[in-house]
Amino acid sequence: MxxxxxxxxxxxxxxxxxxxxxxxxxxxxxxxxxxxxxxxxxxxxxxxxxxxxxxxxxxxxxxxxxxxxxxxxxxxxxxxxxxxxxxxxxxxxxxxxxxxxxxxxxxxxxxxxxxxxxxxxxxxxxxxxxxxxxxAAGMPGKTAYAGWREYSRCQRGQTVFVTAGAGPVGSMVIQLARLSGLKIIACAGSEEKVEFIRSLGADVVFNYKTTSTQEVLNKEGPLDIYWDNVGGEALDAALSVSAVGARFIECGMISTYNEGPKPVHNLMQVISNNLCMHGFIVFRLERQYDNDFYWNVPQMLGRGELKYxxxxxxxxxxxxxxxxxxxxxxxxxxxxxxxxxx
Amino acid sequence: MxxxxxxxxxxxxxxxxxxxxxxxxxxxxxxxxxxxxxxxxxxxxxxxxxxxxxxxxxxxxxxxxxxxxxxxxxxxxxxxxxxxxxxxxxxxxxxxxxxxxxxxxxxxxxxxxxxxxxxxxxxxxxxxxxxxxxxAAGMPGKTAYAGWREYSRCQRGQTVFVTAGAGPVGSMVIQLARLSGLKIIACAGSEEKVEFIRSLGADVVFNYKTTSTQEVLNKEGPLDIYWDNVGGEALDAALSVSAVGARFIECGMISTYNEGPKPVHNLMQVISNNLCMHGFIVFRLERQYDNDFYWNVPQMLGRGELKYxxxxxxxxxxxxxxxxxxxxxxxxxxxxxxxxxx
Missing domain, CATH: 3.90.180.10 (Medium-chain alcohol dehydrogenases, catalytic domain)
Known part of the structure; x- marks a missing residue:
């Protein structure tokens, strides 16, 4: 040949x-x-x-x-x-x-x-x-799975906010939160994405380009957990409505990758509300969660218990x-x- | 009368x-x-x-x-x-x-x-x-004592940076860190304060008004622990030299109290370096640490094992x-x- x-x-x-x-x-x-x-x-x-x-x-x-x-x-x-x-x-x-x-x-x-x-x-x-x-069965799904299990300390009835909810990380987080019985607030940047998020079982969904994140959170918070994929303004809004003892899971800050960091004004809330802000890169959790992830997630996707x-x-x-x-x-x-x- | x-x-x-x-x-x-x-x-x-x-x-x-x-x-x-x-x-x-x-x-x-x-x-x-x-035997000392025990997860030989090191919180943190065998970098805003910090056993001391915090940290880091009393620029500098898995203990942000929040540019480090940022208010830890604090700290002050x-x-x-x-x-x-x- x-x-x-x-x-x-x-x-x-x-x-x-x-x-x-x-x-x-x-x-x-x-x-x-x-x-x-x-x-x-x-x-x-x-x-x-x-x-x-x-x-x-x-x-x-x-x-x-x-x-x-x-x-x-x-x-x-x-x-x-x-x-x-x-x-x-x-x-x-x-x-x-x-x-x-x-x-x-x-x-x-x-x-x-x-x-x-x-x-x-x-x-x-x-x-x-x-x-x-x-x-869903790869690095992004694993990011959601490992980060959620390691840092969320979630309890039934608590409230979580997820940004970039239609992405492979956000959509997996939403479904894990749903399986844990949380109230889920989630957003994305188009009506189509918002409909997908709704289909995953999120309770409050919105298009952040046409609806104010701050206003939604003021009404639907306080937040026990914030899963951050975007940083910047959304992080600031989430800080402003954090519950005492909330966990902020810092997974990504895409709002800053191309145009540089945006000022975050509400960091004092980390102190006032005893927040714990956990950042992570998935490969540092792989040894701990890889077997479990590959054992569970592809099966659940195959049976339709998790969507992608x-x-x-x-x-x-x-x-x-x-x-x-x-x-x-x-x-x-x-x-x-x-x-x-x- | x-x-x-x-x-x-x-x-x-x-x-x-x-x-x-x-x-x-x-x-x-x-x-x-x-x-x-x-x-x-x-x-x-x-x-x-x-x-x-x-x-x-x-x-x-x-x-x-x-x-x-x-x-x-x-x-x-x-x-x-x-x-x-x-x-x-x-x-x-x-x-x-x-x-x-x-x-x-x-x-x-x-x-x-x-x-x-x-x-x-x-x-x-x-x-x-x-x-x-x-x-030292009151709220500020207790803040240092409880926050350090709850969040530092310190290990002998690790490096900690403490801002406002001459204050009642910072000076207690420095002494607790010294008792734990850490390398201590600490700063304050006058030569007199810097001398006091030195007398507490800090390894690297500087006046942040006359010496660049960023330069000192570039040389002396990376940081396993940052005890933050000031927020703003010092927090940004500490983020930039954080070690993977570092703990940021957020105790105060006095740089922001009177002139509003300063932009923090390096929050992405929270993700890149798997940081855990713990904020806290001492009264939420008092139930857990009060007895222990009053049992130990006044005695140690009385015996001169802790200075103030x-x-x-x-x-x-x-x-x-x-x-x-x-x-x-x-x-x-x-x-x-x-x-x-x-």
């Missing part, structure tokens, strides 16, 4: 505000790969099926000298994100052609891997679409646009790039 | 920024009291000896419709704060003339109390100056000036008003 195309998406330039497709990231369809004849050194070749587009990717588009919990992308090298691939050639005894793997994938159509380290073999007895292993929503864009060349849409909240649901059919 | 003067300090006007002596608060020496002939209804008359001047008093100078953890002062009525008084008349079987009580005292020379509720009888076997029961520093101003008429000095950090040490000799 002759070499075939192995297109990729390269990190080209550090953005100042929002990433610009074609400038921040560049699609490059020139590379080729000769799958049959290349040397794997006992490794395997993975064909990329799905790539996950997540808010935190913006944080990797930074100067490499700024430290953070994940390395900066390198100029001139492909992006990477969580993905699902299928093994198309294996010289590794533990893997066979057709096996599906979940892990960090580079943004290219095929990748040679020397080792299975860091990957998870997806058995998928529930026959979920593979893309779901990037959302996703938006699949076709084509590796769409990665740049998808990242921008995700940063702007223009996507309707969990964004996934379908790179190829099996 | 004829009626005698019973001067008081009245809350007169809500301040916009810093409180103004004579305007925000007014000293009124017209009232009188007839201690022998008044009716106590089974209560007692307390002569005010010492009144505590604390940063949180600024928070009580607010419009009453704004809720908080302590009631707003009422226009036209005397201030109140922690104080120590001596019983000069008692119709209560449990109290005798000469007993010393600690509790919330109104800012007047004598007060009639119907009930002992809320007061603590000071036995003072250690023969500490009574004023110390307003500082205080600044005593003479005269009830000084309350307004003392509150302003305290808000501006112009006092050298824990500020106490000596209202009268025994």
């Amino acid at each position: 002759a070499p075939i195309r192995n297109a990729r998406v390269v990190f080209n330039e550090i953005p100042r505000t929002y990433p610009e497709p074609g400038k921040t990231t560049v699609y490059d369809d020139k590379p080729t790969i000769d799958i049959e004849n290349l040397k794997t050194d006992g490794g395997f070749v993975l064909k990329t099926l799905f790539l996950s587009i997540d808010p935190y990717l913006r944080g990797r588009m930074r100067p490499p000298e700024i430290p953070s919990y994940v390395p900066a992308f390198k100029i001139g090298e492909p992006l990477e994100s969580h993905g699902v691939g299928v093994v198309v050639r294996s010289d590794n005894q533990g893997l066979k052609v057709g096996d599906h793997l979940y892990g960090m994938l580079t943004h290219e159509e095929y990748t040679i891997h020397r080792s299975f380290d860091g990957f998870r073999l997806l058995v998928n007895e529930e026959r979920l679409p593979w893309s779901v292993y990037l959302g 929503s996703e938006e699949v864009w076709r084509g590796l060349e769409k990665v740049g646009d998808a990242i921008l849409a995700n940063q702007k909240g223009m996507n309707r649901a969990k964004l996934v790039i379908k790179v190829a059919d099996e | 004829a009626p005698i003067r019973n001067a008081r300090v009245v809350f007169n006007e809500i301040p916009r920024t810093y409180p103004e002596p004579g305007k925000t608060t007014v000293y009124d020496d017209k009232p009188t009291i007839d201690i022998e002939n008044l009716k106590t209804d089974g209560g007692f008359v307390l002569k005010t000896l010492f009144l505590s001047i604390d940063p949180y008093l600024r928070g009580r100078m607010r419009p009453p419709e704004i809720p908080s953890y302590v009631p707003a002062f009422k226009i036209g009525e005397p201030l109140e704060s922690h104080g120590v008084g001596v019983v000069v008349r008692s119709d209560n079987q449990g109290l005798k003339v000469g007993d010393h009580l600690y509790g919330m005292l109104t800012h007047e020379e004598y007060t009639i109390h119907r009930s002992f509720d809320g007061f603590r009888l000071l036995v003072n076997e250690e023969r500490l100056p009574w004023s110390v029961y307003l500082g 520093s205080e600044e005593v101003w003479r005269g009830l008429e000084k309350v307004g000036d003392a509150i302003l000095a305290n808000q501006k950090g112009m006092n050298r040490a824990k500020l106490v008003i000596k209202v009268a000799d025994e």
Whole structure:
């Protein structure tokens, strides 16, 4: 077999505000790969099926000298994100052609891997679409599951507020809160997303672009738990209506990723109301919750006890646009790039 | 005995920024009291000896419709704060003339109390100056003691940063941290205060008015614990050098009390570094730590194992000036008003 195309998406330039497709990231369809004849050194070749587009990717588009919990992308090298691939050639005894793997994938159509380290073999007895292993059954769902169990200390009848409620993290949090018998206030940025949130069982839902978060919370608070995916104004509003002893679970601050931090005025509430503000990155909780998560969540998704929503864009060349849409909240649901059919 | 003067300090006007002596608060020496002939209804008359001047008093100078953890002062009525008084008349079987009580005292020379509720009888076997029961052996010391035990999860060799290190809270935190074997970075706003901090055993001390907090922390961090008494810029700097899993103990934000909240830019660190930010008000921890605190701390102060520093101003008429000095950090040490000799 002759070499075939192995297109990729390269990190080209550090953005100042929002990433610009074609400038921040560049699609490059020139590379080729000769799958049959290349040397794997006992490794395997993975064909990329799905790539996950997540808010935190913006944080990797930074100067490499700024430290953070994940390395900066390198100029001139492909992006990477969580993905699902299928093994198309294996010289590794533990893997066979057709096996599906979940892990960090580079943004290219095929990748040679020397080792299975860091990957998870997806058995998928529930026959979920593979893309779901990037959302509800993947890193975002696990973020919600681990963070909720570790920090919520929830009790039946308490009130939780969830921002970005239609995203894969927020929608899982809402459903976990519903299973725990909480009163759920949740918001998102479009009517369609708000309807999805309503379908998950949230009690009070609103579009934060057309309704004042502060006014809703003044009426529906005080809050025992705030699950924060956005930071900025919503965090400020949540602080202002916090109950004594409330838990603030700080999961994301997307309002600050592209336009810088917004001033938060109500931090004194942390003191006045004995708040506990827990921030976390999911990989630091994985050892504790991974087995439990994969034991429970795919099953519950398969039986329909947990719902999910996703938006699949076709084509590796769409990665740049998808990242921008995700940063702007223009996507309707969990964004996934379908790179190829099996 | 004829009626005698019973001067008081009245809350007169809500301040916009810093409180103004004579305007925000007014000293009124017209009232009188007839201690022998008044009716106590089974209560007692307390002569005010010492009144505590604390940063949180600024928070009580607010419009009453704004809720908080302590009631707003009422226009036209005397201030109140922690104080120590001596019983000069008692119709209560449990109290005798000469007993010393600690509790919330109104800012007047004598007060009639119907009930002992809320007061603590000071036995003072250690023969500490009574004023110390307003500082190291009082609410501020207890704030440090309870907050440190509840939230620090400290381990020998870890690094803690303490702001307002010369105050009664900060200086107690430094000493508790020293007893736990931590590396202590601490600051204050004058050379005299810095020397006091050094004498407590802090490892790295600096005057934040002449030395950049950010630069010191860049060099001496990362921080496992930040004890925050000031908020604003120092909180921002501490966030920027936090270690993964650090505890931020939010005790006060005096930088914001008079001039409003300053923007905090580094809140994303709460997420990136899995921080846990605990805010607290000491009265919510008193049930848990009061016995322990009064069992240990006065003894340790008496034996010189814990040190304290205080600044005593003479005269009830000084309350307004003392509150302003305290808000501006112009006092050298824990500020106490000596209202009268025994």
